[in-house]
Amino acid sequence: MTDAALAPPPPVSGEVAVQITGMNKWYGQFHVLRDIDLTVTKGERIVICGPSGSGKSTLIRCINRLEEHQSGQIVVDGTELTSNLKNVDKVRSEVGMVFQHFNLFPHLTVLENCTLAPIWVRKVPKREAEETAMHFLHKVRIPEQAHKYPGQLSGGQQQRVAIARSLCMRPKIMLFDEPTSALDPEMIKEVLDTMIELARDGMTMLCVTHEMGFAQAVANRVIFMDQGQIVEQNTPREFFNNPRSERSKLFLSQILGH
Amino acid sequence: MTDAALAPPPPVSGEVAVQITGMNKWYGQFHVLRDIDLTVTKGERIVICGPSGSGKSTLIRCINRLEEHQSGQIVVDGTELTSNLKNVDKVRSEVGMVFQHFNLFPHLTVLENCTLAPIWVRKVPKREAEETAMHFLHKVRIPEQAHKYPGQLSGGQQQRVAIARSLCMRPKIMLFDEPTSALDPEMIKEVLDTMIELARDGMTMLCVTHEMGFAQAVANRVIFMDQGQIVEQNTPREFFNNPRSERSKLFLSQILGH
Amino acid sequence: ATLDDVKARGTLNCGVNPGLTGFAAPDASGTWQGFDVDLCRAIAAAALGDPAKVNYIPLSGETRFTALAAGEVDVLARNSTWTFSRDTDLKLDFPAVNYYDGQGFLAPRALGVASAKELDGATVCIQTGTTTELNLADFFRVNNITYEPVPIANDAEGRQQYLAGACDVYTTDASGLASVRATFETPDDHVILPEIISKEPLGPAVRHGDTEWADIVRWTFYALVTAEELGITAANVAEMAAAPTENPEINRLLGTEDEYGTMAGLDQQWAVRVVQAGGNYGEIFERNLGESTSIGLARGLNALWTQGGLMYAPPFR
Amino acid sequence: MSEIHAETVAFARDTMMPPAPPPRRETGAVRWMRENLFSGPLNIILTILAAWLLWLALRDLLPWAWRGIWQAGSASECRAIRDQLYGEGVPAACWAVVRARWRQLLFGFYPADGLWRPLLALGLFLVAVLPVLFSGAPRRLLWLSAAAPFVIVWLLWGGSLWGPVAAALGFVVGWAIWAAVARRGNAGLALLLGLGAALAWWFLLARPVAAGLASVAPLALVPVESRAFGGFTLSLVIGLAGICLSLPLGVLLALARRSELFFISKVAVAYIEVIRGVPLIVWLLVAQVVLNYFLPRGTNFDILLRVIIMVTLFSSAYIAEVIRGGLAALPSGQYEAADALGLGYWQATRLIVLPQALKISIPGIVNSFIGLFKDTTLVSIISLFDPMRISSTIRATTEWGGIYWELYVFVALVFFAFCFAMSRYSIWLERRLERSHR
Amino acid sequence: MTIAAEPPRRAFRPSQLINDSRYRGLTIQVVALLLLAGLIAYLGHNLVVNLRALGKDFDFGFLGNRAGYDIGQTLISYTNNDTHARAALVGMLNTLLVAALGCVTATVIGVLAGVLRLSKNWLIGRLMTVYVELFRNVPLLLWIVLVHAVLSNATPIPAEFRGEGATASMVFGVIAFTAQGTFIPWPVWGEGAELLTVVLLLSILAALVWRSYARRRQMATGRPLPVLWVALAILVLPTVLAFLLLGRPVTFDVPTMRETGIARFNGGVNILNSLVALWFALALYTGAFIAEIVRGGILAVSRGQSEAAFALGLRPGRTMRLVILPQALRVIVPPLISQYLNLTKNTSLAVAVGYADLRATLGGVTMNQTGRELESILLLGLFYLVVSLVISGAMNVYNRRIALKER
Ligand SMILES: Nc1ncnc2c1ncn2[C@@H]1O[C@H](COP(=O)(O)OP(=O)(O)OP(=O)(O)O)[C@@H](O)[C@H]1O
Ligand SMILES: Nc1ncnc2c1ncn2[C@@H]1O[C@H](COP(=O)(O)OP(=O)(O)OP(=O)(O)O)[C@@H](O)[C@H]1O
């Protein structure tokens, strides 16, 4: 980094949240992730972008072992992800994830969606779980929908419920996989606002998104991936104004042009 | 209306095409249309707008009795719409309608779509019906698609086929229910162009749309509805530049702002 | 009347068993054959003049009487037992008995029983919808022993179940037992127990109320019996009918004397055709069930009364 | 701190890494076995269990079937050959029975020199349904489809050609009159007149016309009675006739059930529920035992015809539900567009609704047919010679007395071949419909 | 809107019956009603004429007569001296018995096969596919007959259990699978058995109470309490204790091979092979259809659901129970119930193995011996109809309850 002063505010602490070293992953013969090295410190906000099929989703899904990696090491909050189920459980209860298609449980009310995991995984009393849930529903500004079913909400509201649901587990790290790309334009803003607020509160976040406004506003770092490799990483300002690799230039010209 | 002087410019001819007096309609307990009075003279082009759920669709669907009204009178081209089926048939064969979702018949070719009603309702010989159909397909500028199936066409082309299909019955009045709102932006223009041409030919048109450019270009009169009532009617210029009621102001600010 | 219907139709609808070797079963080419089938042919020969004009309608044990009552068949020639209740309550008529049968038991030799009275606690295979199950119940009750019924759907299933050991003994009419045993891989491993536990007079049945038609069926059968008694066979009937013989009963039967045919609403030659159709009663028996066939039944009760059996035709007079 | 961190952060790759092959243990047969058979303790147990089950099932069956004896004149001959070849009591199938009686199993008692007739009829049927089942088939075949039922009836039952022709002419006459009047306007009147003309033709003119034509050109096949039908021919005749005849009835029932007219829809619902609530076997009993009570005294028609009528009534209730599904799948916009164009109820139904709804319903109809085809085995219970009863009959003969499994295996295999092929077709069709659905 | 503005009502004209949408529906319905009534009257007239001609009447009195035939498998006491009505009742219970057994077993088989068909284990997946296709594409009647034959061929005959050279032995010394049926022990209620029953009922109640208490505790404190083991203990211990204290009031009547006469088991209860064959054939056949339904239901729940649950830290077992199953059941249950309906109707194929169901008693022997076809078939049809309507009524209620709330 040539110009540290122009970078977004430094991460709040130097503690490592996620440490990935020399990680490789194959789907059959297909090499999806190649030699990934990535260190995320606590409080960092990282935006991952890149063309479709470049392995962004796969990368963040490896972090809570929704996908298995085949070589290399992933350490999340001090716990290494191996086939040891205890470790996997530990990591998953500390890492929250928000999906592109919300994946709310349609047979449960919003409140039940939010209390399910705390009750059954964290063994929190129901009353307490509900209080927490209402707290986070307030935070995402839809407390009045608590007793509705997901099917009765708009897309933006559903995604905010999904964020609240993850927060209810009080995760140390949040992963977002294109949280706004299934939403209508007028709803994107409400979700981004929620995420920005979260970032302000100091949450460690890894976010796959093409919302460049969001990246510039909150990210410490932008990671650009292509063909399963990290091609470039930099501060948002540097990355957008002065991309260094050919591929990122091409990519930026495409998404900003349209 | 209290102020007759501010009413729209006189229609091109004095003959009445549609006359609605004191019409009311309920869905169960819900009062959708309240005391509607509306006179449309031959050759008039009327644009109906208003917030979602205000009853615009219901109003124009009453005009060819896709919906039944419960009180008041609707006279279309001299025929009163009552439960008498003869009258209903007569009105329907003189009123064409274009829907938001095209509603083309997917199992028939474009040409068959256009000749179906003339052959079976107007009892026109097939050869003649096909000639008429080709004429109108030329008019909407897709004669070369005549032998394709609707599923093979783009949205804009489908909507133009739908217009041609209505025209083949040689209707005296055309109703449009948001004809462009299901289309991708690049296709809206081609449909609007077709409609503008139709207006130039002197067709009597009632059109539910939020395309303000279209309204300004061709409408004689804009009708603004809210909560089942006609809240304001005026020339397009007056309506857009100088809306009189609070609700239309609010509405205009919303749709023009975004 | 039924005779008029039959004549108008030109064919006789004859209800038969859908598959009981020796009595009625279609062969490889689909031609119906058997003891009951020959009676159908004889009736058709009498009433229509042509033994081939028969429409065979296979009927299961459960539906046969209904089919007859509903007019689906003109005559039921399907080993049905003549009982009081069938005759009265079911509104049927049994014009004659063409086979005197009785219910018996088939048991593996290994079971080690010599008499049906030793069958206490046995499991018994029976076909449903027949008098068999009623007889069985009566027999065991009278002898104060117990049994367990295993109902089976048809004869073919019955054999299979019996051979697999699903029942200790198989019961049905003795004639049926013989034909079942004949198809076993090792027939000698099985014995037919000596007891015959019931009277099973089997005969054709017609609808109650049409006496003329019942007469035709009855006397067609008796013509067959009388023919055997008088030595008239398929081979010599034409010759004997050509001219009146010494024996007036033969003459009356074959229509060379008096007008017996017209009394029954038929023509003079009816009995000639009846015998020509498949021979006399004895010939029919021998061809379908007799000792030369694989079923190998002895005449027994079905011998003529002159030979110690029960076959006794009223006089043609 | 932040300095160090910033150092590690900025990064740009100038040469792209080539893809590498996955580690050895991630590929090949070993991996396949590990992933597909032995991926965990539970899976290992399951694999072993499955292999054991498979062995249990095939241990006896395969040698028995493989040793099968094909050449023998009777069951006892079979046994003798077996004793000679493999030794006393060794299990060996006696396929000779199938070889000797396959014709009966397939065709029942159909005259041996006329077997081409049911075969040709089946072929004709297949060609006739082509345009319905595969949308790629030439439209002109539809004419064949219209003529096929009459030709098939003629082929199967024989008799004079002119009988079916006269019956077909009834439809032509009715249709011509209907079309002529409908052109002029009144649809209801047209329907009445068309129907009247057709009925008049059938009841008054058809017979003399057929007789007249027959005397001019006596084209006739040897008549075959329904009683001669048996085996799979019977199953197919009942199944196909049932499905084809129940289609119009099913369409009417489905329309009635969706009707806004209270009474009509309730009657349709009652009919459908009653038919579906009672097993087919009971309906067959009705056909055999009590139907005659409800017909004028003395009416007595063919049991096969009665079964077909009953099966038609039965399957029409199921078809109605299938078609109701198809109707419900049509977007309401189609009805509205038809209304807005001024089409009447029957016009809209015939021109817009049914062509689309029927197309969607074809997989369901094929599935109904599979069910019905399998259910035709039930007619053995009322003494018709379906494959099951034919097997019983064969086993009741003296030659093949001891045979049991071979016949059932053969019958099961033929049923399997038919039904499996059809169910694959319906799955394929469903997929294709899904893809082409807007 | 005032009344005066209303157009004056014109007098009614007959042409309105066809032309006016208000009256046309009425006209059509009246015409249809008349046609239907005509048809019914015609059929009824024929019936009356036919019955009179045959000298029959329409009378259910025959149900009170002595039946005279024996039934192998009965749930209630029955001898051949009982009435036809009781025989019909025996048949009815037998139908319901095999239907209930079949439904339960078919569900178990179907769920297992459906889940296993989705398993990653190649062999298992293929095996299940073969099972499903084989059973779905061959007629049920054939399966019933085949299963029956396999069953009686694969099991030893009672004589093989007897004496020194016995080649077959009883399972656990108390159950005998034979070609003539399966003999199982049967409880005999002795003195004090009522008390034992009360204890058993109470402990079932207590187990349920414990379960809901554990649930409430967990909701309140978050800490889960063991449910399964404790409930089992509550269920078993007091009953066993009471059993011993009361001096073993319930004894088991164990089937034993008798010493003399024809080899057969005395005591216990014999489950006839016809019942077992029918039961398993129905279960396997319907199970194949249920397997497909289950598979479809599970596939219908999108992968995103389980991923979301995993991402929240839920274990696979919990995910199945709390997330996948509740959703899959909504898809599975309606077609599942219509399979139950089919199974119930298919029990009428009992005739193929001679199981004494309602069709075999009322619609078979009774009908045949009394000649009361109309009455018997009417009752038979009504029974099946009522059962179907009850089941499908329950299904409709369930469907309405589980419908997902949508916008
Ligand atoms: N389960 C799988 N099996 C095989 N290949 C897969 C699988 N999942 C993903 N892939 C492939 O891996 C590559 C990377 O997928 P990934 O979803 O991570 O891309 P992405 O960068 O998130 O793309 P997008 O922006 O479209 O979401 C793609 O080429 C995809 O086709
Ligand atoms: N079939 C119906 N039954 C009951 N209520 C209905 C029905 N159709 C429409 N409505 C209600 O009537 C009101 C008017 O509907 P309408 O479709 O006419 O509105 P609109 O002005 O066309 O709205 P949009 O711009 O969303 O199309 C709405 O509140 C709607 O919910």
Ligand SMILES: [Mg+2]
């Ligand atoms: Mg992705």
Ligand SMILES: [Mg+2]
């Ligand atoms: Mg609208």
